[in-house]
Amino acid sequence: MLKLKNSIMNKLIAFGLLIVLASCSLLKSDGLKKNHEYVSESGLKYTIYEQNPKALKVDSGDVIYVHYVGSLEDSTIFDSSYDRNQPLKFQVGVGKVIKGWDEGLTYLHKGDSALFVIPANIAYGERAVGKIPANSTLRFVVKVVDIKKPIKPWNVEGKKRIYLDDSLSYVIVEKGEGEAAKTGDRVQMQYSGYFTDWKKFDSSYDNGEKPFEVILGRHRVIIGWDKGIVGMKVGEKRRLYIPYPLAYGEKGRMPIPPKSDLIFDVELVNLESINYPKFDLEGKDTVLMDNGVKYIVGKKTDGKKVKPHDVVSIAYVGKFLDGGVFDASYDRKDSLTFEVAAGKVIKGLDYGMLEMRVGEQVRFIIPYKLAYGESGREPVIPAKSDLIFDVDLLSKKDVKVTL
Known part of the structure; x- marks a missing residue:
């Protein structure tokens, strides 16, 4: 009797397994x-x-x-x-x-x-x-x-790994054509980012996003990108191996844990060289103001002169003394609008604007004490940085001050 029960039980179990397998098959198909x-x-x-x-x-x-x-x-x-x-x-x-x-x-x-x-x-x-x-x-x-379907890590087997400074390295996966990207160029990229265990943390491909746009060397991205993309040509695919000091550092940034070395597969989709207006400064006098700001008028006009609390619109290029650009309104294809002498910009620029007339182009050389001071504004502006601003005054509005 016991054997019969066991036999029946075994058949029921087998039948149950068949049902489960059939169900799985149904789902899989x-x-x-x-x-x-x-x-x-x-x-x-x-x-x-x-x-x-x-x-x-x-x-x-x-x-x-x-x-x-x-x-x-x-x-x-x-x-x-x-x-x-x-x-x-x-x-x-x-x-x-x-x-x-x-x-x-x-x-x-x-x-x-x-x-x-x-x-x-x-x-x-x-x-x-x-x-x-x-x-x-x-x-x-x-x-x-x-x-x-989500993109997978590119195959770099057999391709040479090239090392740069600071332990940054890269592999050229596919070659591109045309001019090489340089600091100051506007670039459009598609990318996927991975941890060293190949777990993906971000991808413009997977997110269905438009190419990511950035101007190289403006500290708008991690240092490893600013350095690693230089030299790429349109259509080039490159794998960047970025040590954590050139990525998100010791603290990290969600979803990047502290001290994370990162890998990026990047594709250069488009490249645009940005040309800034050149002011005619040759042979022009340099004027030293009492506050320490120097200026050179490249283009003089008879336009209305700026007064305190006027609202002005300017196009500008901000540079270090060695000529390196750290910011420019032209990068954003826009102008900067602000109230003069209201603390909206650095003191040196506020002082300088009061010397300008509408339509003029002026270069200001601003001492660090009237710019970003002793501490600077890292990572863009180092400590004690004297700055140059080439300013084109586009327009101004008189603002009535109520007493």
Whole structure:
């Protein structure tokens, strides 16, 4: 009798395993029925309307393009990508959208459409967001328009590693063409950043972002980038090995832990040399003001003279005494507007503006005590730095001062 029971039990266990295996097989083959409502463990309800099981499937980490219509349970529509004639683009599984979307979209393929009924706990919860009341169950009809798989580390096997100063090194993965990037150039980059264990912490490719734009040598990026991108040509792909002192240093910066050596795969997409206006200063007198500021008028006009509290707009280039540029309004393709003698800029520039007329071009040489002082402003301005400003006064507005 005991043997019979054991035999029956073994058969039941075997039968159960077959059911489990069959279920796993069904899931792996994406054997979901059209127009059938499924409910996941999280409470997400999903019904697939259009199905393309042979197409690329959505996975966590993919960048996808999705059209959608969002509505409340009473069918009130609160948002629609169709109204904007543009699908929503985002990376799946990294918290860019509500949890119900991050889960539900992984059941779909490119070209699939579905209905998601998302309970509040995996939507916006107790928060009211725009037209969505707190604790709302949401309905989304979604269509996956396109899928882009996350980029992987480039293959550099057999390629030479080149070492620069400060332990910075790089590998040229693919050669580019044209002029080489230099300090002061505006560059556009695509990139992926990795820790030394190859865990990815950021990627412009994966995020579906436009190329990252920066002017080299302006301390707008880590030192390893400012140095490592110099010499690249458009179309070039380069792997940078950046020691932590040239990255985010001893303290780090979220999500970068302290003392983290980093690896970047970077591609130079575009390169633009920035040409600043050259002031005609040859043979012109240098005037020393009582406060220590020196100035040279390159272009003189009969325009209105600046008074205290006037609001002026200027184009400028800021330089060190060796000619190295640290800032320029031309970099941003914009002008700087501020109130004169109101503490909005360094003292030396405030003093200098009072010597200018609209339309004039003047070079100011400002002693460090009237600039950024004894301490400077690291990492851009070193301590005790005398500075040069080439200033073009574009316009001014008289401001009435009420007594």
